[in-house]
Amino acid sequence: MSFDFDYAWQILPVLLQATLVTFQATLGGMLLALVLGLMLELLRRSGIPPVVYATRGAVSFIRGTPLLIQLYFLYYVLPLYGLTLNTLTTGILGLGLHYGAYLSEVYRAGIDGVPKGQWEAAVALNASRFHTWARLILPQAVPPMLPVFGNYLIAMFKDTPLLATITLLELLGTAQAEAAISYRYLEPYTLVGLIFLVLSWPSASLVRLLEKRINAENRNGR
C-alpha cells in the first residue's frame, strides 16, 4: 500500500476544517483550566480546614484518574442524572477540569515564589485581601509561570484526540470518519500526525523563547 497523494490532497481541507474544532477545544479547555487552577489554589490557601481538605482531595482525585475515564464519565454518566451538554462543551469541561488540577500546582509554586516581604508590604499598606492578590501578589507571581502554562497548553493540544472517543469531530474524529468511508488509513492518520507536528513544533519554540526572556529579566532584577 503506497501513500496516495491525490487522496491526501482531497481530504486535507476537511481535516483543516476539523483543526478549528481542535483549536476551540484547546483554547476553551485552557481558559477554563487557568481560571479553575487559580480558584483551586486560592481555596487551598483559604485557611478554612474543610475547604482546604476538600480541595486537596478533589485535586488528588482528578490527577489520579485518566483523562479518558473522566471524559467518559462526563459524556455517558452525567446525562443519566439529567445533565446533557453538547459534545464540544463536554470536551472543554473535561480538559479544563483535568488540566485545572495540574495548573493549580503551577499556581502554587508560582505564588510560593513570591518573597514573604511582599506580603508584609501588603499588610503595611493595609491592603484588602482582594487588593493584595489582584494587584500585588499575582502580577508578580504569574509571569514566571507563563512558560509552564505554555507547555501545558501544548500538552493539552496533543490530548485533544481523546475527544474523538466522545464523538467530537475534531482532527482525529474526522480522520476516522474519512477512513471509515474510504478504507484508507495511511493518508488520514499521517496527515493528522503532520498537522499536530506542524502546530506543536513552533509553539514549543515560542515557549522556549518566552522562558529565556523571563529568565533574562529575572537576572537583571533583584
Next chain:
Amino acid sequence: MGAESRQPILSLRGVSKSYGSVQILREIDLDVGAGQRIALIGPSGSGKTTLLRLVMTLETPEAGTIEVEGELLGLRRAGDRLVKDRGAHLRSVRGKIGMVFQHFNLFPHMTALQNIMDGPVHVRGLSKEKARAHALDLLSKVGLRQKADSYPRQLSGGQQQRVAIARALAMEPKILLFDEITSALDPELVGEVLTIVRNLANETGTTMLIVTHEMGFAREVADRVLFMEGGRIVEDGDPEQVFANPRSERTKAFLGAVLHR
C-alpha cells in the same frame, strides 16, 4: 510633661511573644505619646524588631494587648472576652500605622511612582490625579523625582529605600515604624537614607518608632530612647541621659561595645 492627661497614641500592655521555646518579648508595657520619636536600640535578638512587627500586625502576641488611640489592634471584645479581629475594624485601626522595612519590599512589577500611588488609590480611595500629584511631591521630597518611572530593579538600594519611605508616607500614617532601614545598604548609601528620615522628623509631627544600629542617628533624631535586652525594656529615657549617663549596667556595657568599636 502632662503625658498623663493625654491619651497615648500607642500603648502596649503585658505583650509577650515567643517563637517555639524562645521567648522574644516578655510582658512589655509601653506608652507612646503622639509625636514622640522613639529609637529602639539593643543587641540582636533583644526583641526590637519583633516589637515593631507586632505593632504592624505582622505577628500576633501570645499575651497582652496593643491599643492605637485607645482602640484595640488585632483584637476585639466579644462579651468579656477578647477574640481575634480580622475584619473592617482591624483595617481601620491598622490604617493608622505604616512601616519601612530593612529589605525595602518594593513591588517589583510597579514603577517607583506606582509603588507610591497604589495604596492611596486602592486603599484610601483617592482619585488617581490627586494620588499622582501627592506621590510626585513625595518623590521630590526624597530627591527622586526624576526616577518616577524607574522600576525597583533599576534603582540602587538607597534609592529603593527612599521610594519605600515615600510609599509609607503616602498613606499618611499617624505612627511610622522603621525597621533597621539602613542595615541592608552598602555603607556609602546609608547617609542619604538617614538624611531623609532626619528631615522628616524635623518637618512632621508623625510618631516614629525607629529600630536602628546607628547610634549617632538615634541620638540625633530621637527624643526618647529605649534600650532592650532579653525581651525587656531595660532602659527608657531621653537620648542625652541614655547615651551619656545610662542607669543600667547592661546599657552601659552595650553602648561601650558599640560606641568604642
